[in-house]
Amino acid sequence: MKRRKFDLAATPGKAAVGVDDRFQVATPLRRLLNKVFPDHWSFLLGEIALFSFIVLLLTGVFLTFFYEPAMTEVVYDGSYAPLQGTPMSAAYASSLDLSFDVRGGLVMRQMHHWAALLFMAAIVVHMLRVFFTGAFRKPRETNWIIGSLLFWVGFLAGFTGYSLPDDGLSGTGLRIASAIMLSIPVIGSWLTSSIFGGEFPGTIIISRFFIAHVLLIPGLLLALISAHLGLVFKQKHTQWPGPGRTNGNVVGERMFPRYALKQGGFFMVVFGVIALLGGLFQINPIWLFGPYEAWVVSAASQPDWYVMFLDGSTRLMPAWQINIPIGDGYVIPPLFWPTVVLPGILVGLSTMYPFLEARHLKDRKSHNLLQRPRDVPARTAVGAMAVAFYIVLTLSGANDVIADKFQISLNAMTWAGRVGLLIAPPLAYYITYRLCLGLQQHDREVLAHGVETGIIRRLPDGRFVEVHQPLSAANGHADGHGELDYVGWVVPKKMNRLGALGPAVRGFFYPIEKPVEAPVSPGHPPVEPRGERAEIGSGETRH
Amino acid sequence: MSTHTEHQAPQGREPLDVNDPRLTRFDIVREGARRDDIEIVHYEPQVLPGTKAERRLTRVVAGFFLITGLAATAFLAIYIWWPWQYAPGRGGDKFYTPLLGATLGIALLAVGFGILTWGKKLLPKEVSIQDRHEGAVDADGRTITGQTMLYMADELGVKRRPLLGISLLAGLAPVAAVAAAPLVGGLISQPHKNNQMFTTGFATPEGGQRIRLVREDGRPVRPADISTGGQLTVFPGIEHGVSNRHADSPTLLIHLRDSDAQESRRANERVGHGDYMWGNYAAFSKICTHAGCPASLFEQQTNRLLCPCHQSQFLITDNARPVFGPASRRLPQLPIEVDSEGFFVAKSDYTETVGPDFWERP
Numbered sequence: 048m049k050r051r052k053f054d055l056a057a058t059p060g061k062a063a064v065g066v067d068d069r070f071q072v073a074t075p076l077r078r079l080l081n082k083v084f085p086d087h088w089s090f091l092l093g094e095i096a097l098f099s100f101i102v103l104l105l106t107g108v109f110l111t112f113f114y115e116p117a118m119t120e121v122v123y124d125g126s127y128a129p130l131q132g133t134p135m136s137a138a139y140a141s142s143l144d145l146s147f148d149v150r151g152g153l154v155m156r157q158m159h160h161w162a163a164l165l166f167m168a169a170i171v172v173h174m175l176r177v178f179f180t181g182a183f184r185k186p187r188e189t190n191w192i193i194g195s196l197l198f199w200v201g202f203l204a205g206f207t208g209y210s211l212p213d214d215g216l217s218g219t220g221l222r223i224a225s226a227i228m229l230s231i232p233v234i235g236s237w238l239t240s241s242i243f244g245g246e247f248p249g250t251i252i253i254s255r256f257f258i259a260h261v262l263l264i265p266g267l268l269l270a271l272i273s274a275h276l277g278l279v280f281k282q283k284h285t286q287w288p289g290p291g292r293t294n295g296n297v298v299g300e301r302m303f304p305r306y307a308l309k310q311g312g313f314f315m316v317v318f319g320v321i322a323l324l325g326g327l328f329q330i331n332p333i334w335l336f337g338p339y340e341a342w343v344v345s346a347a348s349q350p351d352w353y354v355m356f357l358d359g360s361t362r363l364m365p366a367w368q369i370n371i372p373i374g375d376g377y378v379i380p381p382l383f384w385p386t387v388v389l390p391g392i393l394v395g396l397s398t399m400y401p402f403l404e405a406r407h408l409k410d411r412k413s414h415n416l417l418q419r420p421r422d423v424p425a426r427t428a429v430g431a432m433a434v435a436f437y438i439v440l441t442l443s444g445a446n447d448v449i450a451d452k453f454q455i456s457l458n459a460m461t462w463a464g465r466v467g468l469l470i471a472p473p474l475a476y477y478i479t480y481r482l483c484l485g486l487q488q489h490d491r492e493v494l495a496h497g498v499e500t501g502i503i504r505r506l507p508d509g510r511f512v513e514v515h516q517p518l519s520a521a522n523g524h525a526d527g528h529g530e531l532d533y534v535g536w537v538v539p540k541k542m543n544r545l546g547a548l549g550p551a552v553r554g555f556f557y558p559i560e561k562p563v564e565a566p567v568s569p570g571h572p573p574v575e576p577r578g579e580r581a582e583i584g585s586g587e588t589r590h
Numbered sequence: 591m592s593t594h595t596e597h598q599a600p601q602g603r604e605p606l607d608v609n610d611p612r613l614t615r616f617d618i619v620r621e622g623a624r625r626d627d628i629e630i631v632h633y634e635p636q637v638l639p640g641t642k643a644e645r646r647l648t649r650v651v652a653g654f655f656l657i658t659g660l661a662a663t664a665f666l667a668i669y670i671w672w673p674w675q676y677a678p679g680r681g682g683d684k685f686y687t688p689l690l691g692a693t694l695g696i697a698l699l700a701v702g703f704g705i706l707t708w709g710k711k712l713l714p715k716e717v718s719i720q721d722r723h724e725g726a727v728d729a730d731g732r733t734i735t736g737q738t739m740l741y742m743a744d745e746l747g748v749k750r751r752p753l754l755g756i757s758l759l760a761g762l763a764p765v766a767a768v769a770a771a772p773l774v775g776g777l778i779s780q781p782h783k784n785n786q787m788f789t790t791g792f793a794t795p796e797g798g799q800r801i802r803l804v805r806e807d808g809r810p811v812r813p814a815d816i817s818t819g820g821q822l823t824v825f826p827g828i829e830h831g832v833s834n835r836h837a838d839s840p841t842l843l844i845h846l847r848d849s850d851a852q853e854s855r856r857a858n859e860r861v862g863h864g865d866y867m868w869g870n871y872a873a874f875s876k877i878c879t880h881a882g883c884p885a886s887l888f889e890q891q892t893n894r895l896l897c898p899c900h901q902s903q904f905l906i907t908d909n910a911r912p913v914f915g916p917a918s919r920r921l922p923q924l925p926i927e928v929d930s931e932g933f934f935v936a937k938s939d940y941t942e943t944v945g946p947d948f949w950e951r952p
Contacts, residue, residue, distance in 0.1 A: 081626045083720035120833075126676040147676040151669060154690045186724075219883055222837075223899060226881040226946035235948045240781035247882070248834050283722055291631075297720045301628065305716070308709030315702030319695045326691005342823050342840035342876055344884045346898040361881065361916060362900045368918035368947070380947035381918050382881055413724055447901060457901055458914055 084306050085286035085299035089176045091313060096169035096197075098317040099162045100272060106159040107261065113149050114211065115141035116257030118250045127334050135213075135338035138253045142212035142333055158325030163205050165321060167353040170198050178400075178430050180417040182285045184410070188401040190278045195397045197271050199390075200264060205351055207260040209331065213253055216331075218339025219348055222247065223361075230383040248341070287417050288535040294415050347448050355444030356437055360385035363443050363464045421490075422535060424483035428476040435475035439467045490538045494518060494531040500542055516542065623718065632717035647711050654704030661697035668693060787948070790875075791826030791839035792924060793939035802827035803843060803873070803926065803934040810933040813871060816845040819890045823876060824934070838944045840876040840884060841924050842895070843934065850893055850907050857909045858923070866925040868934070873924040874910045875944045878902055880917035882946040895921070919947060 067073045117137040123130050125140065127147045145152040174194060177183050183191035206224070210217045225247045228239040244251040283297050292298045300306045324330075337343070350358055361382065369379040404426065405411065420427040442449065443464035450457040497515035504514050518539070519531050539545055552558045606613065606621045613621075620630050637644040674686040748755040781787055792801045802810045803824040808831075816822050821844040825832040831839065846854055851870035858866055866872070874895070878885040883899035888906075894913070895904045902917030904910040910921035922944050925937035943951045 077622050078626050081623050081628050081720075083628055083718045128676075128678050150674055151690055153687045154694075157687070157691075218834075219899065222883060223881045229946050229948040232949045236781035236787060236950060237778070239948075240779040241777045243779075245779055245783070246781075246786045247837055283720075291717075291719065295722050295724065297722060298717060300716055301623065301630075301718050305709050305713045308705055308713065312702045312705030312707075312709060315698050315705060317702075319698030319700075319702055322691050322698055323695030324691075326688050326695060339834065341834050341837035342825075342884045342886070344886055344898055346887065348898060358900070364916045366902075366912055366916055366918035375950075375952040377949055378947055378951050379949070380880075381916050382946065385916075415722060415724070447898065457896075461901060461915065 080301065080303040082280075082302045083297045083299045084302055085284055085292075085297055086306070087287060089180070090284065092169055092173040092176050094310065094313060095317055096166050096173060097272065097276075098314045099166035099169060099321065100268065101314070102162040102318055102321050103159060103166060104265065106155050106162065107265070109155045110145065110152075110159060111261055113141060113145045113152060114138070114257075116211065116254045118213070118248075118253050130334060130337070133338060136253070138211060138213040139333070139338050142214070146334060154322075154326050157328075157330050158321050160209075160330045161324040161328070162321050163208060164330075164351060164353075165317075165324075167198070167201050167205060167351075170194070170201060171353070174198065175430070175434070179420040179427055180285075181414065181423060181426065182417055183401045184414040185401075185405060186282055186413050187278070187285070190275055190282070191401050192398045193271050193275045193278070195394070197268065197275065199394060200267055200271065202353060204260065204264045204268060205353060207256045207264065209351055210256050211253065211260060212331075212333045213339055214333040215336035215339050215343060215345075216333075216348055217336075218248070218341075219344050220350055220354075221252065221339075222341070226382060227386040230380045231387055232377075232379050232383065248339075283415070285415050285417050292416065294413070297415075347451070349445055349448070352441070356440035357386055357390065357444075359440035359443030359446070359464065360389050362446060362461060363440070363468060365465070416535070419535060419537075421483040421486040424480045424487075427483050428480040431475040431479035432472040435471040436468065439464060439471050443468075489540075490533055493538050493540055494533060498540060498542055498545060516545065627721040627723065628718050630716060630718045633714055634716070635714045636711060644712070647707065651704050651708045651712065654700045654707065657700040658697045658704065661693045661700060665690060665693035665697060787945075788943055790940055790944050791828055791831050791836040792841075792936040794936075800929065800935040800937065801831075802929070803841070803936065804831065806832055808832060811843065812932050813845075813869065813928060813934070816843065816871070818845055818870070819847055820845050821888050823886075824873070826936070838875075838877055841873050842876045842885075842888070843871060843873045843926075844888070844906060846870045846872060846893070846907070854907045854909070857907060857911075861909050861920075863909060863923055863925070865937075866923045868927045871926065871934070872906065873926045873934075873936075874904075874906065874921040875924065875940060876921075877945045878917060879912070879919040879921060879945070879947060880915070885921065 115137045119137045120134055121137050121140050123133050123135055123140050123143065125131070125144050125148050127143055130143065142156075145156055147153070177191065177194065206220070210221050210224075225239050225243060228242065229235045231238060240246070242252070242255070243249040244255075284299075286292055286297060286299065289298070349355060364381050364385040367381050367384075371377040371379070420430075443461070446460035446464060447457060449455065450460045497517035500514045500516050502514040503511050505511055542548075603624070605625065606617070608618050608621055616633075623630055637647060668686070668689045672686050672689060673682045675683060677683055743749070746754075794800050804810050804827040805822065805824065808827070810827060811822065811824055821842055824841050824843045826836060826839050828836075830836065848870065851867070851872075854872055855864070855867060858864055858872075876884045876886065878897040878899065880897065880900055880902045883897050885895050885897035885902065885904060887896040887898055888894075889896065893906045895906055895910065896902070897904075897915070897917070900916050902915035903913050904917070904921050905913045909923065912918060912920065920942075922940045922942040924940055926934055927937055929935045
């Protein structure tokens, strides 16, 4: 019998042919491998959110193996001595067990919490990047809307998540959430009673939050994130203006291998940072808060950072109650405005912004080139206004802590927040607008007259002038050189940017390669080539 | 291999024969890119093969990967052998979580930096340009798809046979309601069952005794138990009175100083609560009328009660009127007296709605 030769080296090739015979993937795969991505550090902010989400899924699945979503009353008998014998809900007891009686459970729980905080932070920073560079313009309005929804769905994920341990702090948050739902006119009491299965707190809310937190909300997040990435892929990434870059092309790197390698490395770095945070920095020490009891709360009860702006708006709201004298009388409590109406307005404004701006500017074109924030002063100033509004609210969410630490009257802090909320945004608008104009002007100035060299020259008549290095060649202009047009990209403003700095020599203790010849910088005469260096032997002279 | 080709329009270019044996592998890669409207305009190795720089970078990347291996092994060793069970005091177990996080973090960071160095420093740098093909709308495609859709509508003939469309809608609408019904019907819960939103644990049962005020441990309270200017959180002396099942019932029992008590009585009379206090003792709901947090910070000197959640402040001597912050309604007052055995009892339930406000509160 003839034995068939087994050629190991040819196996992958054969397998590939086999796969392609069946699925015809070679050409689509080539397109994927070849896809060009533009590169800039600011394009990586959204990735941090994506990678945090992956860490959230991984750690979250671990947590579900040990967490018990039940409000059944049990008596704690785990190893954390200070709480032994305390009656509490099974949810809180199992969260304590996760922290003390599951090996490595605490580091997973803390990583999960840190990843959630990072997820929301990355979303916000990414959103700011997209806003200030105009990346939301046509054709990317849909992706902007999906992104804004991701913030609010992430907000819900965070809130339902930190309610699950059922500790003293999260129970207080849940109590406030029930009051917020109660405050909605007409349907408030029905809504609250339906969600809590009766009067607060009831016995079912934790299991309902659990299924929302581990199935419904992550499912929605996953769907939205997939759509978000799919659209980025389909519509191709925006890019900064620059040499060779137009509205109709993408200048960058092909996805494989370098770009993909960098993404993979970056994922590991984000994962590593979350692991360090989860191990070294305590977050949400639920065992210090005790079980939730409706009559216990401590000062400095702050929610997670992304909820604090709503806490702040609630604190700043004046006690304006609207009474409707019909029948027995009806009430719209003051809580309704800062916690239901304000988020509603924020969702509406943020999702509609691309359309509002396009309508205002009568702009129907597609834009694939980004804008520098300074070049669109009105938008940048509106963004600064929103940021100022958000910061005042977030700080007000911690105004009791600020009042305590800095020995300020609590009432003064509240009033400062109320006044600040009205004054800070317009002020931010004005300052930002002026800053943008100033920066624009400086760009034009450098393009027209050149870079400051720091060289002061004395003229024959005794005047002192600073020598400027023009950026363009001489063409008989009044200054003796031509004027350049602004092209929407960074204008070099320091001599170093023009290559006036000496060549860098690579290596740590000793050069690892022959230094490159100094480039001929416009500011300096060409550097003389250095004389050959020879090793100095003992006692010998160079020849 | 360093290439710097002119960017050329891919249109009208003859595709290369990729089976030509004279082509290098890179030629085929570039041909593939061109077929995807990508021009590799700049492709330049960062380190030349066999140079000192290459060997050095290779060592750096390998070093990172070795650190990962070491840190991951350390993680496993710590995970298995380090004492992890919680023990009171300062034991080694307090370092368990930080050590796990540090070793895992170092392992992941090192592998990340290793991959990044590999990609950023060792791989050739390139600049590629891909056409977006966005401006050129496929007008024919639009027409064909549009006409196909219209043709499909024609085939269905809904326009000619409107009854089909109407009956389909009429049939599907209830189906949507059927899908929603179990969800809504199952979840919905009548908020005013047993008048629960307007009563608390202090409600006197039919023909029963008045409810005692008890402490957290269930013991009833005597007037002498609270010193002048002091306060105590009390609960209805019923089964599960001290639990979240009666989350609306926690009450603050305050022993006012003489002068404050007089002022307080006058304020009570103004709002028709003349007989709600017993001696210098007054009882107010602890559940903030704003968002339902326990208003638990009592400032003895000013007789103000502060809610730590949103800083609403209530002036106890003025019948717990909200004097600052977002709360708009007084804390309800519990009418109290002392029974024949000398313990505090509630004369009746709260006469106002306890807890955060809602639409139909009268």
